[in-house]
Structures are given as C-alpha cells and as structure tokens.
Amino acid sequence: MSVAGNERGRMTSPSLDRSEALWKRAQRVIPGGVYGHQNAGAHGERHPKFLARGEGSRVWDVDGNEYVDWMCAYGPMVLGYRNSVVDRAVAEQMELGDTLSLPGEAMVEYAEALVAKTAGMDWAIFGKNGADVTSWAIDTARAQTGKSKVVKVRNAYHGARPWTIPVLPGVPPHHRDELIEVVWNDVEGLRSVFAEEGDAIACVILTPYDHQLHHAELPSEGWYRAVRSLCDEHDAVFVMDDVRAGFRFDLAGSHVYFNAAPDLVCYSKAIANGYALSAGLGVEALRPAAERIFFTGSFFFQSSAFAAASATLAEMERTDAVGTIHRIGQLLIDGLEAQAESFGEPLVSTGPAAMPSFHFGDDPEYARFKRWCDAATEQGAYLHPGHNWFVSAAHTEEDVDRTLEATERAFEELRSSG
Template sequence: MTQVLVQRTADAALRTRAASVIPGGMYGHMNAAGLPEAYPQFMTRGEGSRVWDADGNEYLDFMCGWGPIVLGRKDPVVEAAVRAQLELGDLLDGPSPVMVDLAELLVELVPHADWAMLAKNGTDATTACVSIARASTGRRKVLVATGAYHGAIPWCTPRPGGVLPEDRAHLGYFDYNDVASLEAAVAEAGDDLAGIIVSPVRQELARDQEMATVEFARAIRTVCDRTGAVMILDDVRCGFRLDLGGSWEPLGVQPDLAAWSKAIANGYSLAAITGRDGLRSAASSIYVTGSFWYSAVSMAASMATLTQLRDTDALARMAASGQRLRDGLAAQSAAHGFVTTQTGPVQMPLLRFADDDAGSTLARTWTNEAVKRGVYLHPVHNWFLSAAHTSDDIDLALERTDDAFAELARLARQG
C-alpha cells in the first residue's frame, strides 16, 4: 500500500489569502475549487516528470502544466538556451534574430507552412487564424464543431459571462466526425463561408475523446477546396506531441492555417500561426501584436524544444510510455471489477468509467485517491505525457493507481 498524502496546511493558508485578493480565489482552468478534496491549488516547483505542491508533497505529473511540458520540466537543453538568451536580453526594442530562426524552423518542420507568425497563447493563435480567413476571403461565417474549445475570449469561450450574441453572430456549428452535419452547416453559410476551424481530436470535458476519421478530415479539406473557404487546424493542444508536421499529417490532410501553442516551447509562453503562401497577404493585412509577443527567451526555448523533438526519439518515447500506462490501467480496472474506457491518443489519454453518473463520481473518487498517493491525474480533462516519463515512472504510477482502484472498490462495496 502506497503512502497516502495528508498534509495540506500551506495550501489551505494560500487559498485563504487568495480568496481576499483574487476573484473567486482562483480563475480559469487551474481553479482547483471544483476538484475533489485531495487536489492542491498551489504548486511550488517541478522537475522532470514530477511536481511538488506548497506543502512539499511530490506527484508523478500526468497533466504537464495542462500540456506545455513536452520534454520534461527543467529540461537541461531548453534551460541552457534560455540562460544564453537571457544574457543577451528578452524584450528589446525590436525582435531578436531568434525570431527569424524559429520561423524558418517552423516552415522546415510543418509541410503546409510557407510562413509563420508568433504570439503568446493558443487563443491568440486561433483568433488570428479566424481573422486571416476573413481577411483573405472577404466573408464572415466561420464553422466550428459543437462543444469544441478554441480559446477563452468572447467568440469562443465555453463560459457565457460577458458574452454577447453579436460576438458569435457569424459562427455556424456542425457535429464532430459527422460529414452530413458538416455539409448542412456549409450549405447554411452559403457564399459567406470564410473558414472552418477544427481540432485534431474531439476533446470535451467528462466525455470520451474522439479521434477524427479520415473521411471527416478529408471532407473538411474537400469542402474548403470547393468553396474557397480556409481550413484551420487548431493544433494548440495536440501539436508537436503527436506529429511534428501537424496532427493530421498521418491522415494525409493538411490545413491552410494552423494554430500552435502548449508544447511549442516546453513550458515557456509562446504560440504560432503557420500558413500557406496564398494567405501571406491576408496575414500581413491584419493587426495582431502584444508587448510580450516578441519575447526572445520563449523563442529560444522553442528552438531548443523543437530541435530536440526533431532530432531525438522523444515522440516515440512518449507514445511508448502512454501505451504502457494505458495497458496497465486497463488491466487494473478489469481486475478490480470496473468497466472503463480509455480514449484519445496514448500521449494524451483519458480514462472514464462506463457506469459513471453525470457528475463523474467514480472518476472523481478514483483520481482523488490517486492524487492522495502522489499521482496527479484529472477526473474529466485529458491527461498529458512528456518525454521525461520513463518506464520506471509509469510502473510506479501504476502501483499507486492500483491502490486507488482497490480503495474505489472498497468504497463501492460499502455502498
């Protein structure tokens, strides 16, 4: 039986302080208020495949900062590049030459890319893509999959607060992986269709992830070619973790524009937009910028991250570790009498219980027990693996998740 973590005094004190100076005590996707009781709110450090909370508890980390950590925390090559750039400067009065280096690297790595623009986060990138599509076509309508997440500003946020009907007046909706639904949305948009934005994988909270079918991906490409609309791949969550050229490269489908962030710089804040040559003029015509968009340190971190992903077996190691975890969890859940599903890419897994209720009670109880035992998972959001997750890490995590399944079974027997 693995030791169960109980110390939470520092975290509790920080939550109390935060409640008086931060709206809601915390906001956004890292707000732990809605998570089970064992989840800490505040973390103090990370290294490799592990993180530590404010009380000093250590966790095997399967959220990776919600995706940005792809090589492991404090990767020595990335950190050396960061230190070298810091010696030169970060925010100067003009962009650093590393910006050109990185744009060239992105064009080299991404088959559809003839150019690249850089920003700070995924919402920047998806929003710029939508603007470029409209500028290029002179049209207004953009189609999105129902329930899809493309960022956190009014046109796409999943929360309705502060959002006006006008913010979404020119969005149309289709069902993911449903070609007939897509065609119906295209017909409704008519001659005003500017673009279609889609994620490589359907990823919605508290439901199975759904890999795109080849038929669906090709249908979007065909529709855009037929109508002159712009195909946008939102690769913010999956990009550079599944395939360096883009997450739909294995399907043989390339977008006109792609949005990237998360894994692009191993935890340093950066995003990118890549596009075809025919959209270069439209990209030049829109005004997008920010005081911190030209951070040379983040770009140096990205250069070090992407070259390692290109030149090492990091992607293969992530896939192998993810498969090892998936196989182990499947065996454990069956052994303890639970029917579970595991969906999505093995590098970005999610486990759900077949008989769970609308509140994901089984998932929440099981992940709570895992967190108590030092394995940081999430009950309803997909997890992430990094190249720092070794076979030994996976085996240790599985020892602890087995105990969590055993405790879940014990609680179920009690009624």
C-alpha cells in the same frame, strides 16, 4: 522531499495545510481564488491547489508532497520540467536581453526552422497563448475571404475569447451570431451547413481529433477529405487548431499524423517546453491576408521564448521525443486497463497514447471517476478528473509503475466505499 508512507509510495494522507492556507489568502485578493483550468478547487478536495516546483515528470506541491504529473502544465511540458537543454538556451538569451524594442535574430531563426519542419506551411507569425493564434486565424480567414462565419465543432475548445469561449457570462450574444456549430465526423451535417451558408462561411476550425473533456474521438475515414473539398468548393479557409495536440503526434504537425490538409495551423502549449509562445502558420495563398492583419502584443517578441522553441524542436528531434511519449502513454493505458479489469471496473480509455482520456462506463456524471482521481492524486499520481491527460518525453516506465501503485490504492478505496 517529504513523501508520507513507505519508499514505494505513500499510504497515509499527506498534509495539504500550506496549500489550503494559500487558497484562503488567494480567495481574499483574487476573484475565485484561482481562475480557469488551473483552479484545482474544482478537481477534488485531495488535490493540492498550488505547486512549488517541478523536475522532469514530477512536481512538488507547496507542502512538499511529490507527484508523478500526468497534466504537464496542461500540455506545455513536453520534454519535462527544467529541461537542461531548453533552459540553457533561455539562460544564454537572457544574458543578452529578452523583451527589447525590436525582435531579435532568435525569432527569424525559429520561424525558419518551424516553417521548414511544418508540412505544407510557407510562413509563420507568433503570439503568446493559444487563443492569440486561434483568434488571429479567424481574422486572417475573414480578411482573405471577405466572409464572416466560423464553423466549429460543438463543445470544441479554441480559447477564452468571446467568439469561442464555452462559458457565456460577460459575452454579449452578438459575438456568437457568426458561429455555426457542427458535430464531429458528421460529413452530411457539414455538407448541409455549407449548402445553406457557404456564401458566408470564412473558415472551418478543427482540432486534429476531437479531444473533448472526457472523451476523445478520432477523425473518421473521409472526414478530412470532406472538410478540404467543402472549403475548396466554397472558398473557405481550413484552420487546424493544433494548440493542445501539437508536437505530441508529429513534429511536422498533427495534420500529418491524422492525414489532413489545412490552410492555417495554430500551435502553442508544447512548442517551447513551458516558455510562453504560440505560432500561426499558413499557406502561400494566405500571406497577403496575414500581412493585412494587425496582430501584436507587448510580449510577442520576447527572444527567450524563441530560443526555448528552437531548442525544444531540436531536442525533440534528437531524442525521438514523440516516440517516447507514445510508448510510455501506451504503457500507462495498458496498465490502467489491466488493473481496472482486475478490479471489475469499467474504465474506458478513448484518447490516443500521447493524450489519454479516461472515464468509467457506468458513471455518466463522472462522480466515481472524480473520486478515483482524487484518491490516486493523494497517493502520488496527479490525475485530472475532467480533462485529457498529457504524456511527456520525461515520463518513464518507473513513473508508470509508481502511478499504477497509486491507482491500485484508488481502486481499492472505490471497492471498499462502493
């Protein structure tokens, strides 16, 4: 471990030399260096660009600097890095083989456990990434209804696929012809969309709450009731995209926590604690449509991922992981709010405790927030300036304390630099 500064955390700037050297090498052989969310080049110059390892709630960059990690690999790490129960289940499966020519027992066992656990769902299918199953859900809804239009919330992210990706280069415009965007919680807007186009709408796809990049908005009273009744009236399918929030609110599905009644549920990120797996679940009435969809991938049937997912579910239940996540997340939010107040900084917290979202109220371009996250990251708390953060069951009160030391120095820096 090489942490610059004293035992309570670093004060001096850590070296990022290896990170920067790797970045240069990457740029020569990988377009852009690193692509997608994990491109830390966009996060701030004091953020490391490559990590070497993780353990529990902590990660170490390739220069050996340690961080309390509030991104949890963008969600998957729900029990912490290198969880011994999950990793042992994977190791045992690997002794038997992993990607074979047919699925193994681990898939059926996990399907049984997940279907039994998920409120209102009768069957499950599996892919790898979140976009596999959100796109599968759209196909299933279209097969079921014989209609083609998809209603989603403006700026809501459902994956990097032509029908939904927010960045348009490379996507011919016709891919968006079938997309209708509405405003979160705008019941009247949704009603008028259905009044005009109900005959063509195959589905409404929503996240359990609106988790946009800097702001989160919870469902208003009546939003999910309206979604359900409009879908029923117009023979449309209600898809819950629980890819990001799943397993951080209720193991029976975030739709239970937020009081929604979807027809299809999409999971990925957290369900296998970092091993690659996504799941789509559905109500009985959609089983025939799901049977007609051609859905496959070379690695969809890897047994190790199912072993990891079964162990994750059991371990989360055994340890009340969701309770821990909410308790620690709230400590973090309360601590940051109190600290910001003492510095006179207008820190605004919008996300629920399990997935906090922050910004400064007087900083519409998020430039000061970015500087603050960069300074805190340099001091050992890995904070993302343009995405919600994630809390895991491996985070502790000590992690919150360590983070508050880092953010205190970041607030001091903001104060002295203006």
